[in-house]
Amino acid sequence: MDMRALSKELKGIQRSQRGYAKIFRGPYGVCNGTIYKDRVRNFEVQDGKVVVGERTIPNIWLRDNCQCSSCMHDATKQRLLDTFSIPKDIAIKSHTIGQNVLKVEWSDGHSSEYTRPFLSHATRSAEFRAILRQGLTPIKLWDSSIASEAPTENYAQTSEGDVAQILKNIRKYGFCYVDGTPFDDPAATEFLLKRIAFIRETHYGGFYDFTADLASKDTAYTNIALEAHTDNTYFSDPAGLQAFHLLSHTDGEGGASLLVDGFKVAEEMSRTDRKAYEILSTVNVHAHASGNEGISIQPYRSFPVFEHDTATGDLLRVRWNSSDRASIELPIDEVEIWYDAARKFDALLKKKENEYWEQLTPGRVLIFDNWRVLHGRSKFTGKRRICGGYINRDDWMSKYKMAEFGPKTVLGTLASS
Ligand SMILES: [Fe+2]
Ligand SMILES: [Zn+2]
Structure with a gap:
């Protein structure tokens, strides 16, 4: 040859x-x-x-x-x-x-x-x-001013129609509230999520309903403050959607929810510091979840903070969780370039204008795109009961595409998309 x-x-x-x-x-x-x-x-x-x-x-x-x-x-x-x-x-x-x-x-x-x-x-x-x-579909990047026009739908007992509108909002803004959800029983929230798709099982379980304690060995289950992060950086395929519903909060205060539009902050970084943006788009980082006895979950490979679609060149996913970060895929004497770029992203995420704080109340379910929107919360006192779950990216996108474009269009382009 x-x-x-x-x-x-x-x-x-x-x-x-x-x-x-x-x-x-x-x-x-x-x-x-x-x-x-x-x-x-x-x-x-x-x-x-x-x-x-x-x-x-x-x-x-x-x-x-x-x-x-x-x-x-x-x-x-x-x-x-x-x-x-x-x-x-x-x-x-x-x-x-x-x-x-x-x-x-x-x-x-x-x-x-x-x-x-x-x-x-x-x-x-x-x-x-x-x-x-x-x-x-066209998306809308947002900052803290989204507080006055946060996408919101009303809980429907049975219909399929509201799900299409919820997913449309999530595609556009990265999140949607569902108001009027019954909060005396977590089953109503579970029912809502299952109308989108089946709930993903993880080593923590599937649909959850918990009161703050440390049973699951993760900071999410404590009452301390959590900085803006995405979940599941330790999975090869992080959950597409995440949902929270604060069912009750008694004998205390605090625990406001924080949302940050990761795509908006990435866009800001790509304009103001192109080099840092490219470092976070190319240097791969490892992650792990090892808090449960006998378990150490790690993705099959390391991924950059910003992942892009190879066909369009567009930002596709943000992975950001400092608690769960493991090694950086660089020779040890070169890791400072990653730290410098990451410090800049961290500062942008914490800019007042980029942080959208909201005190969730019983009856309001928050569903968000975990590939785009970062979440966190302030510390709290008292007892909080929260339920929620994860949904896979492919499953919610399937539901969204069929509703938005229609089966004829989606199925008619399988060979050429
Ligand atoms: Fe989280
Ligand atoms: Zn034929």
């Missing part, structure tokens, strides 16, 4: 992938509904290939993504076709172009139909295609 030719070829592939991996362009910029609503483009067939704009669709991809019910299961949208039974030289034998559809007779004897939106979407840029996959 000619290793030099191979290395040249691989470098070419890496170059075209780099076009997609703009991981330094963050933070959030692409989440724009107007891009999604862009017009559907026309296609044509030239020299036996389907062409949309400057992009030519390889026949193998087109044949592999035939949408007919013998190639793709109608209900599950799973591929039934054996991809590798398609001849390598699969060709378009003949075609007809209808109103909004391309009909193809293939050289292997199969016939396929592709709609114009399907062909158009497949040839879009990586950024564009990521919009549906990630459920991107």
Whole structure:
């Protein structure tokens, strides 16, 4: 094998992938509904290939993504076709172009139909295609002034409708209150969360209902103040949503809740100190949860504080928890650069204008995006009873996307998103 030719070829592939991996362009910029609503483009067939704009669709991809019910299961949208039974030289034998559809007779004897939106979407840029996959919609960055217009919905006993609106708020602001939730019984809160998706089990349990004590060996269960942080930095896949409901607070005071928009603070940092932003976006940090007997949970790899989507270059997740931080993935004599950058982020998180404080009251459930919004609380006295739980990112996004974009759109772009 000619290793030099191979290395040249691989470098070419890496170059075209780099076009997609703009991981330094963050933070959030692409989440724009107007891009999604862009017009559907026309296609044509030239020299036996389907062409949309400057992009030519390889026949193998087109044949592999035939949408007919013998190639793709109608209900599950799973591929039934054996991809590798398609001849390598699969060709378009003949075609007809209808109103909004391309009909193809293939050289292997199969016939396929592709709609114009399907062909158009497949040839879009990586950024564009990521919009549906990630459920991107315009988001609103906020600071402490959100206090006067905090997104709030009312608890509904049964309907599904309010869940769509709650998730829409969470996608836009990173959090939503649900007022009027019964607080005499934690079951109402559990019912609300389960309407979004199943509640995630962790080593602490699933849906919880506790009164401050140290039974679970984590500072969250004490009465001390907690600085703004994200949960589950010790998991490879931190929980997507977290919910709290203060059911009662007796014989004491304090315990205000703190929320900080991590994306807003990251955006501020990317403008004011680009170098620090890039250090926090590239230096990986380890984390752990080891308070329970016989358990030491650590992610399968270390992650940076700011993680970006490789297709869009947009900020995707903030991981920040100083208590649970383990080692920094740098040679020991270089770790100061991380500390310097982290100190700057910490100072921005603690800026008065970035801190939104709210005294939660029984009946008001707080649900927030743990990949974006940091939470904390002030110390308190007395007895507090709190219930809540976690929901996985993939599960709440699934619910959100189906409600926001509709099954037809979401399922119609699986092959091209
Ligand atoms: Fe927490
Ligand atoms: Zn087919």
